[in-house]
Amino acid sequence: MSEVIVVTSGKGGVGKTTTSANVGTGLAKLDKRVVLIDTDIGLRNLDVVMGLENRIVYNLVDVIEGNCRMKQALIKDKRYPNLCLLPSAQTRDKSSVTPEQMKKLTEELREEYDYIILDCPAGIEQGFKNAIAGADRAIIVTTPEVSAIRDADRIIGLLEANELKRTDLIVNRIRMDMVKRGDMMSIADVVDILGIDLIGAVPDDESIVISTNQGEPLVGDDSLAGQAFMNICYRVMGEEVPWLDLSGKSSLWSKISDIFKKK
Amino acid sequence: MKNAVKIKSNKFGITIVLDQEIPFEELKEKVAEKFREAAGFFGSVQMAVSLEGRTLSEEEQWEILDSVTENSQIQIVCIVDSDEEKAESFRQSMNHKLNELSAQNGQFYKGMLRSGQVLETETSIVILGDVNPGAKIVSKGNIIILGALKGIAYAGAAGNGSAFVVALEMNPCQIRIADVIARSSDERKKIDKEPKIAFIENGNIYIEPLSRDILKIIH
Numbered sequence: 001m002s003e004v005i006v007v008t009s010g011k012g013g014v015g016k017t018t019t020s021a022n023v024g025t026g027l028a029k030l031d032k033r034v035v036l037i038d039t040d041i042g043l044r045n046l047d048v049v050m051g052l053e054n055r056i057v058y059n060l061v062d063v064i065e066g067n068c069r070m071k072q073a074l075i076k077d078k079r080y081p082n083l084c085l086l087p088s089a090q091t092r093d094k095s096s097v098t099p100e101q102m103k104k105l106t107e108e109l110r111e112e113y114d115y116i117i118l119d120c121p122a123g124i125e126q127g128f129k130n131a132i133a134g135a136d137r138a139i140i141v142t143t144p145e146v147s148a149i150r151d152a153d154r155i156i157g158l159l160e161a162n163e164l165k166r167t168d169l170i171v172n173r174i175r176m177d178m179v180k181r182g183d184m185m186s187i188a189d190v191v192d193i194l195g196i197d198l199i200g201a202v203p204d205d206e207s208i209v210i211s212t213n214q215g216e217p218l219v220g221d222d223s224l225a226g227q228a229f230m231n232i233c234y235r236v237m238g239e240e241v242p243w244l245d246l247s248g249k250s251s252l253w254s255k256i257s258d259i260f261k262k263k
Numbered sequence: 264m265k266n267a268v269k270i271k272s273n274k275f276g277i278t279i280v281l282d283q284e285i286p287f288e289e290l291k292e293k294v295a296e297k298f299r300e301a302a303g304f305f306g307s308v309q310m311a312v313s314l315e316g317r318t319l320s321e322e323e324q325w326e327i328l329d330s331v332t333e334n335s336q337i338q339i340v341c342i343v344d345s346d347e348e349k350a351e352s353f354r355q356s357m358n359h360k361l362n363e364l365s366a367q368n369g370q371f372y373k374g375m376l377r378s379g380q381v382l383e384t385e386t387s388i389v390i391l392g393d394v395n396p397g398a399k400i401v402s403k404g405n406i407i408i409l410g411a412l413k414g415i416a417y418a419g420a421a422g423n424g425s426a427f428v429v430a431l432e433m434n435p436c437q438i439r440i441a442d443v444i445a446r447s448s449d450e451r452k453k454i455d456k457e458p459k460i461a462f463i464e465n466g467n468i469y470i471e472p473l474s475r476d477i478l479k480i481i482h
Contacts, residue, residue: 042379043379044397051449054436054446054447054449056437057444091379091381091399
């Protein structure tokens, strides 16, 4: 059974594209057939984060307008052969696509892929409507800031109105040191306000910036953020994974005990 | 006699459909009349003409064509037979001619091309400025960038394999020449800021420093 998941947030810059790239790559790592779709027409950057920009010949709008076949536009990832990217068009705008067309497109992809992940643009206009049209479930990304949470709340309301089966929450860019000082909302606070299931929390990590700039998703590596994203992938697949300690102060003792735990 | 002469457009220019019944002199007159009327519509253009509907001797053909050129500002580049093979060879020579034209003539653009911007030209183009990632230049001729090429350059877009791309700083995301596509390497390399040229050789795109020896190879 394939699933269409939209990654959305309302507010810009909270990490939708990073999340899409990492969750997509992580699921591919777990041997799922995954296609990532960048629905941010006119402001694409999932291709850049995935390091696949130089391979783009055709894009989403070309597929929808029938200028090329789906197979021609799908870019195979350089690391995982079971991962594909459908890039968006840079020289067009959101009105080039309608929700009905997106729905048809995702239906077509369902036949060949286990997970179809849609990277949604910021905002609640046409681009958002296109992205959610074919989705079964949503992952809401937010940061522990009032502005992001306010927008996330609005988005959740809109998704409920569109009768999506399931919405999960990722709290991104959390800083445990600030939470401890009482300067930042805790994960529990955010979950409490938004009232949806938490599927993961990702710490504010330098390695994210590095990985984004290099076009190499960090999911599954040793960094705290890489582990957090991997756990999210397991939870997306419905597995139970223990919650990661995000305090980042991994002492020598905890590292040693980690090694034993893995065995 | 109505519609003894009909003008239709086709891929390369126009088709003149001639009536096969009426006497030749009368037909010639009709052609003249038709093109006098249509002269304003066509304006001064170069196009290919094909004749249909009537078998003409070579002399008659010339007379018809003369009557077209005399009564309008159309310049007839060549005559096309409706037969497939000839049409194909004609298409090739037409493309060749167009390619030559687009490579020889040039345009000039000053400014920076930013992400999402596309510059398309029928001729060669010189750009005084940078081409940023996400921007694209499409030219049927050559592309010369007096700045950094970081986006996509597509030279010889109509199929001219001898087109080339020159940039002062060659760091493209993708280069296409005619029907060949090359993409940047996935390793991050330091880009040396020397002028370089991209061209096709043996079906591959090569990027070389712009030296005298290289220029000798390129025609």
